[in-house]
Amino acid sequence: DKDKHKNVYRFVCPYAGHFCCSLTSLVFVMEGEGEVLYNTVSWDSHLLEHLGRVMQPAGPLYDINCFNGSISGLHLPHCEIFSEEDMDCLAVAHVTGGNVAIMNPLKVTEAYVMIDIKDLSIFGLIKRMIFPPSPVIAQVLVFLRPITVRQEENILDVHLLPWNVPLSEVKDQHAENTHINTSSKCFLIPGTQYRLCCQPKGSTVQPATEEFDFNFGPNYHPTFEVFVNVRNKEVKLSLMDNTEGREVWVPRRVLTVTSGQDEELPVHRWLTGSEFVNNHRRHLIQKVTSVMEIADGLRAKGMITTEMYNEVHVTEPCQNKMRVLWKALDSGGASVKAEFYRLLKEKEPHLVDDLVSGPNSPQ
Template sequence: MDMEHQFTHLELFIPEETEKGSEIKGSNSYRFMCPHAGQFQCKLTNLVFKMEGKGEVMYRIVSWDTHPMDGLAHMQPIGPLYDINCIQGLVSHLYLPHCEIMYEESKVHLAVAHFTADSVELIQPLQVTNTHVIIDIQGFSLFGLLLNKMFGSSCINAQVLLFYKKMTDRGRRKKLHIHLLPMIVSVDEVANRQNDFRNITTSSKCQLIPGRKYRPKCEHKFQPQDETFDRNCGPNYHPTFEVFLEAEVEEITIGLLDKEGKEVWEPRLVVLTGNWNCGTHINFIIIPTNQRGATLEVQQSAKTFLGFQTLLSIFSW
C-alpha cells in the first residue's frame, strides 16, 4: 500500500458557505482558503484535498441529471457530483468519500468520472480506502464516483435522517419526514433544503441495499407504505416517508423494516419537544402596539456548531 496517500497529519476545516453560483435553491457553494501545503478534510462534505501550497478552492454539489455519461452505460453514480475549481497545480490529489462496504475484489470496479466541457473520461483510483477513493488530478471541472452496475446490489453504509414540523392546520398536527440516504450525504446539505422542518438528532447509522424496498415500523399513519432505497446523493433531498402525528404526541417510537419484515434500523424513541437544532430557521411576525400599520419581522437563525451557538436576528420595518 502506498503510504504517500494515507491520511497523515490530516487537518479538518470548516468551509465558508455561500449560495453564489449555486444552481439549486438552498444548495451551497463552498470556499476553502488553504493556509499552507498539506492534507485538508472538509467537515461538511468529507472531501479531502492534498494541497501543494496556499490558495483558494471553490466547490459545490451539482446534479448528475444534467451531465449525461455517454459511453458509460455500464456504470452508475454512487456519490455526489462535485464541481471543483482552483488554480492549476494547487491540488495534487483528491479524496472522494464513499459509503461502500469494501472488499478487496470490489475495489477494481470503482472509477471516477471527470467531466470537461465536451467529454467525460474515467479516472482509475490510485488507492481505495474504507472511506475514500483517491485520484491524481491534472485539471479541474466535475468529478463523481462510479461503480460497475454488475456489482452495485450489496449493502452500503446508510443513514436515517428525521425532520419534524408542526403543521399550520386547525388541528395543529405534526409531520415527521424520514429520509433514507447514503452515509456520505451531509446532514447540513439536507437541512438546507427542508425549509421549516427541523432536524432531530438521533443514532442514524444503518446498512441498506440500493434497489430494495423498506418501510417504517411505526404505530402512526405514514405514507407511502413502502419505498425503494436509492443512492440519492443530491443536490435535491426529498423525504422517503411522511409520518402524520396528532397535536398531543410528544414522542414516537420508530424503526425501519425490510420487505421481509426484518429490522434494519432498530426502533428507537424520538422526542418531538425541546430545543431547535442546527440549520433550523424560525420566523416571527410581530405587530408593535404603538404602530398598527407597521410590521416588525424578526428572523432568528440558530446554528449550533462544536458546542457553541450563534444567534442572528434581522429586524426590518
C-alpha cells in the same frame, strides 16, 4: 448562494497538508497556500449515457476550483461495503466541457477513493454494476415540519439516503423544516423495499413501503411521511427490510418537540377536535356565523340527519341554529365533534385562533 438556492463551499488553505471538509467529508491534498471553491452539481443523464449501462453514480458530483493551482489530490467519500470480488468496482468520473473521462483511483480505503488531480473541474464517484446489488452504508434523516397553531398532528419527513450525501445539502433543500439529530447509520440494499415502523400505534406512516433509491440529487424528497398526534412529545422509529422482515435500523427515540419550542407547548396544541368543542361550547354558540355551511359539511358525511339539518335551517338567529346543531354534536359523539372542529377551522380560522389564544382558553 441564496439566489441559486445551492450551497457553495469556500476553503482557504494556509499551508500544505491534507484538509477535510466537515460538511461534505471531501479531503483536499494541498501543496501549499490556496483557496478552493466547490459545490455539488446535478448528474446529467447524457453524461451517464457516455459511461455505458454498467456504470452508475456512487456519490455526489462536485464542481471544484482552486485559484492558484495548489491542489494536487482529492479524496472522495464513498458508502460501499466491499467484498473480495468487488474491491475494484469504484472509479472517478472527470467531466470537462461535456466530456467524461474515467479515472482509476490511486487507492481505495474503507471510507475514501483517492486520486491525483492536475486539471480542476467536475469530479464524481461512479460504480461498475457488474454484480447484483449489495448492502451499502446509508443514513436515515428525520426532519420535523413547522407546527401551526391549528395543527393536530406533527409531520415528520424521513429520508433514506446513501451515507456520502452531505447532510448540509439536504438541510438546505428543506430549510423550513427542523432536522432532528439521531443516530442515522444503517446498511441498505439499493432497489430493496423497506417499511418504516412508528410507535405509538395511532401514528400514520405513508407510504406503507418504499424502495431504497441510490439518490445523489439534485432533489432530496422524503422517502416516508409520519403523522403523529401533537400530544406525543416523542415517537420510536425503526426500519424493516420488507422482504426478509428484519430490522435494519433498530428503534430510535425521536423527540417531536424541538429545542426552539417551549418545554411545554400551549394547551391548545394538545387538544383534540372533540375536546376543543367541549371546552368552548358557550363561546361557539355565541360566535359561530357559518352554521349552515358547517351543517352542509356534516350532512354530506352523513353525520347529521336530514330532519336535524332542516331544523337547523329554519331556526333563527345563528345562536339558536348553533343550539339546535349542538344536540346533533352531543348525540354524535367525539367523531362528529372532531369533524365540526375541522369544518370550523376551514370556515372561521380566526375564531379558532381567538379561542385558543384568548383569556378563556383552558389552563
